[in-house]
Amino acid sequence: MRALLLSTPFVSHVAPLIPLAWALxxxxxxxxxxxxPDVADGVRAAGLCxxxxxxxxxxxEMMALHLPPGTRPLQVMGPGTAETAALEARAWRRHAxxxxxxxxxxxxSWRPDLIxxxxxxxxxxxxxxxxxxxxxxxxxxxxxxxxxxxxLPEPDLTLDPCxxxxxxxxxxxxxxxxxRPVPWNGTGPPPAGLEPTTTRDHRVCVSLGNxxxxxxxxxxxxxxxxAFSRLPGVEAVVTVDEAYRxxxxxxxxxxxxxxxxxxxxxxxxxxxxxxxxxxxxxxTATVAGLPxxxxxxxxxxxxxxxxxxxxxxxxxxxxxxxxxDPAVLADRLRDLLDEPATAAAxxxxxxxxxxxxxxxxxxxxxxxxxSLEAAGRRER
Numbered sequence: 001m002r003a004l005l006l007s008t009p010f011v012s013h014v015a016p017l018i019p020l021a022w023a024l025x026x027x028x029x030x031x032x033x034x035x036x037p038d039v040a041d042g043v044r045a046a047g048l049c050x051x052x053x054x055x056x057x058x059x060x061e062m063m064a065l066h067l068p069p070g071t072r073p074l075q076v077m078g079p080g081t082a083e084t085a086a087l088e089a090r091a092w093r094r095h096a097x098x099x100x101x102x103x104x105x106x107x108x109s110w111r112p113d114l115i116x117x118x119x120x121x122x123x124x125x126x127x128x129x130x131x132x133x134x135x136x137x138x139x140x141x142x143x144x145x146x147x148x149x150x151x152l153p154e155p156d157l158t159l160d161p162c163x164x165x166x167x168x169x170x171x172x173x174x175x176x177x178x179x180r181p182v183p184w185n186g187t188g189p190p191p192a193g194l195e196p197t198t199t200r201d202h203r204v205c206v207s208l209g210n211x212x213x214x215x216x217x218x219x220x221x222x223x224x225x226x227a228f229s230r231l232p233g234v235e236a237v238v239t240v241d242e243a244y245r246x247x248x249x250x251x252x253x254x255x256x257x258x259x260x261x262x263x264x265x266x267x268x269x270x271x272x273x274x275x276x277x278x279x280x281x282x283x284t285a286t287v288a289g290l291p292x293x294x295x296x297x298x299x300x301x302x303x304x305x306x307x308x309x310x311x312x313x314x315x316x317x318x319x320x321x322x323x324x325d326p327a328v329l330a331d332r333l334r335d336l337l338d339e340p341a342t343a344a345a346x347x348x349x350x351x352x353x354x355x356x357x358x359x360x361x362x363x364x365x366x367x368x369x370x371s372l373e374a375a376g377r378r379e380r
Contacts (some may be wrong), residue, residue, distance in 0.1 A: 001370040004112035006103065006124045007035040008092060011042035012211070013118050016140050016161060016279050018046045019182035019189065021115065023359035024366070032103040036099075036104055045187050051110075053102050060214050066320035072216045073298040075320045080302035082144070088299060089120075089148035103127060114370035119143050121351035122152060129153040129257070134369040138179075140279035142303035156369055159362065161283060163352045164311035180356035183284035194237065194258060194266075201233040202271040202337050207263060209240060211307075212276045212297055218247050223326050223341070224274060228255050234337065239265060247340035263288075272336055273344075277301035284307060289350030291315075291342045293333050295323050298345035 005022050007014035014033060021031045025048075033043045034051040039060070043050035062355055067076060075170040077084065090164030099125045107115070107127050116136045128301075129137035138154040141162050154175070161181040209249055221240070228236045229252040236255045240248055251257060263281065267273065274283040277296040282304045285292050292314040294305040308314035315332050322328045336342055 001114060001367060002030045002110065002112045003032075003114045003116060003366070003370070004034040004107060005031065005112060006117045006127075007033065007039050008095065008118065008119045008120045009036035010249045011039050012209070012278060012280055013120060014179075014253060015139070015184050016040055016117055016283075017138055018048070018184045019118060020138065020159070020179070020359045020362060021046070021048050023363045026360070027363045027367070028186060030206055032110065034103060034145075039189050042186075043199035044186065051106060054099060060211050061326070067216060068214055070219070072212070072320075074296075074323070078320075079296070079318045080144070080299065083161070085144035085300075085303070086148050087146045092120045092145075093122050093152075096126070098331075099123050100126055104130065107131060112129065114366060116341055116366075117155075122149075122368055124152040128156075129178070133255065136369070138365065140300065142279075142300060142307045144300055144303040148357045153207070157365070161356075163286065163349055163356060164307045164310050164313075178356045179359045179362045180353060181283040181287055182359060183264055183287055185264060185280065186260075186282060188260075188265075190261050190265040191237075191258040191261045191314065194256065198302060200235040202226075203235045203237060203269055204333065204337075205266050205270045206236055206275075207266075207273065207281055208276045208295075209278050209281065210260070211243050211278075213241065215299070215312055217298070220242060222248060223324050224295075224329055225255055225359055226326040227329035227333065229254055230326065231334060237270070239266075272333070274333065276333040277305040277308070279304055279372050286346075286349055287353050291346050292305075292340075293317070293329070293336055312347055313330065313342060315342075361362055362370040 005017050024031050032049045032051050034053055035052050035053045037056045041049050041054045065108045070332055103123050104127050112133055114132055115124045115128045116138055125135045134156040137158045139160050158176045159175055159179040161179050206219055238257050239260050240257050241260055264283045267290060272291045273285045274293045277294040292308055292315050294304045294316045296302045296318055303315040309316050315336050317323050317332055
């Protein structure tokens with residue numbers, strides 16, 4: 001079977017597809033990831049074959065150009081709503097229309113038996129309808145965009161890695177199937193010099209992702225770091241790219257700054273994590289069974305934060321005013337660390353993750369989806 005994976009031009013958007021791509025390859029299937037050149041390095045780092053199509057998109061750079069100096073998206077647009085999710089969905093539908101011709105040309109030449117698209121990539125269902133190929137939609141975590149798909153062909157299957165469904169979500173529907181999240185945060189060794197144990201009461205990871213910092217997020221990070229000066233019994237491990245390290249300034253003695261590191265190397269020794277509610281970070285922390293202090297900034301991050309809070313595993317600080325106050329952050333983090341119910345809920349959710357169908361198990365269902373198309377092609 002040949003599986004064509006499609007992603008919008010952000011590496012964080014293609015990341016949820018990578019464990020499933022590995023499973024398909026391990027089962028002996030051909031896999032190729034098509035997308036704009038923005039995702040090429042991430043695909044290559046994951047050990048997958050890629051097909052760069054079209055021009056580089058530069059989404060983060062474009063967003064930065066539209067921000068007033070020194071402000072981040074949350075300060076301009078406020079917390080996300082259903083209306084902003086609808087606007088984002090419409091923008092990505094227009095992007096799909098623009099990319100449809102070159103994607104369709106590639107698909108016709110490569111002749112896939114199955115198409116798998118992440119949740120904002122809307123060209124895949126259109127390609128599948130035109131070529132008669134089954135299509136799978138792979139969510140990231142929460143999915144505030146699914147209700148805005150009217151007028152597009154319906155995917156044959158939706159894969160949902162989120163273990164904390166929204167109230168009323170019909171995840172038992174025949175076309176929606178759970179898939180166990182397997183974190184992929186890039187490649188790299190464990191951080192050098194970071195002791196596996198700490199003499200302090202707690203260790204907390206702080207990770208905001210590169211996009212948050214690129215979108216004028218350094219004042220936010222400095223405020224988070226300052227919050228730990230109010231928490232002497234708590235050790236912070238903060239991931240910061242070298243390009244931003246000098247702008248962080250001096251840090252308290254209970255703060256350790258390290259380069260960007262795959263979170264799977266860090267979280268095992270932590271008691272909690274502070275992050276921006278990005279889908280990949282949220283899932284990695286959920287799999288690790290950690291309480292989470294989430295500071296959403298834009299797009300789906302508000303929906304992700306809502307799911308985590310509803311599951312009882314997170315505290316969300318969703319306004320710019322509160323996020324920028326180190327005293328507020330210190331209080332929220334202290335409450336998170338001192339609340340046994342939150343840690344217990346996080347452990348239960350991690351246990352629930354382990355019962356979800358693995359990517360290998362999911363591959364068997366995908367094989368059945370793609371087998372009819374492959375068989376028909378052999379006859380032709």
